[in-house]
Amino acid sequence: MLGSPGSEARPSAAERARTIAGATNAATLASLSADGHPWASLVAYGLLDGAPVLCVSNLAEHGRNLAGDARASLSIVAAHDGPDPLDGSRITLAGSVARPSVTEQDAARAAYLNAVPAACGYVDFSDFNLWVLRVQRVRWVGGYGRMDSVTGEQYAAAAPDPVAPAAAWAVAQLNTDHADTLADMARAFGGYPDTDTAVCTGVDRYGLDLRVHTARGVAYSRVGFPERLDDAGQLRSAAQDLARAAERLRPQAP
């Protein structure tokens, strides 16, 4: 049953993009001023099947811009600790905005209100419009040297990682209380039998990212779950299963 830890499965760029988009409610919109100048401005957004829903006033500069030229893009930045912002993950969703169709209207309004509850005070004001960004292409950047492009279709078809909301907690937990277990996993399934210590740097529905320290130096490794997780509630037992399997493979003292 645990025959396949070490699986190379990882989230696709489209899945990572959907996960980043689903993790927050703030983005920066690039729109076009009447003279064609690009205009960057903070917006809040909800998601309608992955498509960002904006609600902006016609009186605001970006509201006038969208009404004048539908071309737009959104930059969404994943939560990130550390002094270098370029070390973190972010996406650009590029496309054109459109007013929600009649059949979308209620769901778009609900999506925005779900993400921005305070908008109940203005979402129905006559000078505010809902806009849906029809995503045509996506650029995902995962940090220095990690990047990929995704089509609008790939983005729309991808699912956000259900494990993401629990990932930061799980990483902290593993590193604080289960350092020996991580080293066991790296030795047994991560391809580094000479691991001294291992640090978990990320968790997703497909497995764990590890930074492995050996006498030969530092390396980055991956330990996959035997099966893709479909719920954050599966994370604990999946990690425990991996840990037990790795312990069973621990070399015994002679």
Next chain:
Amino acid sequence: MLGSPGSEARPSAAERARTIAGATNAATLASLSADGHPWASLVAYGLLDGAPVLCVSNLAEHGRNLAGDARASLSIVAAHDGPDPLDGSRITLAGSVARPSVTEQDAARAAYLNAVPAACGYVDFSDFNLWVLRVQRVRWVGGYGRMDSVTGEQYAAAAPDPVAPAAAWAVAQLNTDHADTLADMARAFGGYPDTDTAVCTGVDRYGLDLRVHTARGVAYSRVGFPERLDDAGQLRSAAQDLARAAERLRPQAP
């Protein structure tokens, strides 16, 4: 000497904009793709007399965009707690990028490295260029219903608030340990002699913002320092002076 607390002096929108720009090193750039599509992307920046300095690769989409069309804007968002991102402060700096002049080159490079130390690994790579955003106009938004426009000249001439780095700490300190003092200030200098309680919502070089609770309801007030502060180190004694002056004016029991 404390004759003028209650001064109405507040930071100008230009000062607020310079303060926001000086408080972080991450922004979102809006640039133009070859087909004129607006492109939003995360960048790091340093400041050269308030002008943002970027360092981007010619191989990156936004680097190609800037090389093809110099028009650009930057959105910078102030640190903000709370679920509604639109409740916080942010600015848009709009203008055109240019390569640093020969005389600016060293200072621009140093400004970027000062803000992004990790850039020492790539700032001199041949595919990376420094760009200085020549700011032509600024839009400041301080939250719902608080906004103003600023010219590039006003922005360049304004100074960032030297008190800003200590402001969050001072606000927390005042609210945690000096709630009675804040109520005294609101009664004596804030225009609300019937204050029951007062909460400090902001501190700047010119004074304190207060949320005042009275039997009549909630109000927002301002208590100014007698003189503009020029150093964060002056904050503690200025607040203490205000507190003593307010205590002296406290109504005595008959």
